[in-house]
Amino acid sequence: MSRFLLPLGIFIVVVGFLAVGLTLNPRELPSPLVGKAAPDFSLPQLHDPTKVISSNDLKGKVWLLNFWASWCGGCKDEHPVLNHLAQSGEVPIYGMDYKDQRNEALAWLKEWGNPYSVVAVDEPGRVGINYGVYGVPETYVIDKQGIIRYKQIGPLREDILQEKILPLVRELQSQ
Amino acid sequence: MRWLLLIILLILIPSFAVAEEARPLAENPQVEARLKTLAVELRCLVCQNQTLADSNAPLAEDLRREVREMIAKDMSDREIIDFLVARYGDFVLYRPPLKTTTTLLWVGPFLLLGAGAAGLVIALRRRQKKLGDTTMTLSEAEHKRVAQLLSEGVNRP
Numbered sequence: 001m002s003r004f005l006l007p008l009g010i011f012i013v014v015v016g017f018l019a020v021g022l023t024l025n026p027r028e029l030p031s032p033l034v035g036k037a038a039p040d041f042s043l044p045q046l047h048d049p050t051k052v053i054s055s056n057d058l059k060g061k062v063w064l065l066n067f068w069a070s071w072c073g074g075c076k077d078e079h080p081v082l083n084h085l086a087q088s089g090e091v092p093i094y095g096m097d098y099k100d101q102r103n104e105a106l107a108w109l110k111e112w113g114n115p116y117s118v119v120a121v122d123e124p125g126r127v128g129i130n131y132g133v134y135g136v137p138e139t140y141v142i143d144k145q146g147i148i149r150y151k152q153i154g155p156l157r158e159d160i161l162q163e164k165i166l167p168l169v170r171e172l173q174s175q
Numbered sequence: 176m177r178w179l180l181l182i183i184l185l186i187l188i189p190s191f192a193v194a195e196e197a198r199p200l201a202e203n204p205q206v207e208a209r210l211k212t213l214a215v216e217l218r219c220l221v222c223q224n225q226t227l228a229d230s231n232a233p234l235a236e237d238l239r240r241e242v243r244e245m246i247a248k249d250m251s252d253r254e255i256i257d258f259l260v261a262r263y264g265d266f267v268l269y270r271p272p273l274k275t276t277t278t279l280l281w282v283g284p285f286l287l288l289g290a291g292a293a294g295l296v297i298a299l300r301r302r303q304k305k306l307g308d309t310t311m312t313l314s315e316a317e318h319k320r321v322a323q324l325l326s327e328g329v330n331r332p
Contacts, residue, residue, distance in 0.1 A: 135220075
């Protein structure tokens, strides 16, 4: 009997590791930027290219930065969630139009609604690199001091919003 | 003869077309050589099992452009790697650094090797003991039978 115990034990340990491995998402990499200052940017606005939106203008309030693009499928999935959040007016959402064409981005927003306070245009994707973006959509929660507090990789969902993002936003706003 | 020339020319046309499509890699071959040695050490974040050098993902192209510019600015390899690690974490490195969070990754294989070696030694010892036990337990009658069988074998033609 005991000669089966050791292989059985090893088998159970291996199964345990594999079971945990199945639940992990290899696309979700921990960002080294959480807890650090949000990288500065100063970019033309989507709706009025003559105007500039700068991260310095946003100091002193809690805001969300959402990287999206008209070519991105996941962005369409999360868009109703963003529209809903924008309607509630709880926290301003700033859009970052990532590696996109201006006219297509404008048409996309016209069709699906515009939840953004302002949309910045990151056509060469440089600000994206500074924020460690590796796949849109990605959303950052940035506090009053300009520190990144949370990073959402992939589409936002209503449950993530209610359970993680909004409680964090309220806590940061009360500070 | 004229036909042959025409055929040869026709065969050559596709190769001209290809030659025209291929873009020059970069103006500076030295920059390109450094980019190559750096990019094989870096992981593409979109296609996670490809290096930055292999990947055709738009992000990999952007990151190669970024690295190219840093090389042109004469930044050291260390500075360039730090730039990427600060943004994307240790995951961009194909050779993760030895840290408290990565100790199991580095030491794990040696632990497994040690455990395997220990298991082998124990198993061999046990086996030897078992074999030793069986030779010891041959009875007097069995010894006689062995001697008889052996002598029979000798006497056979």
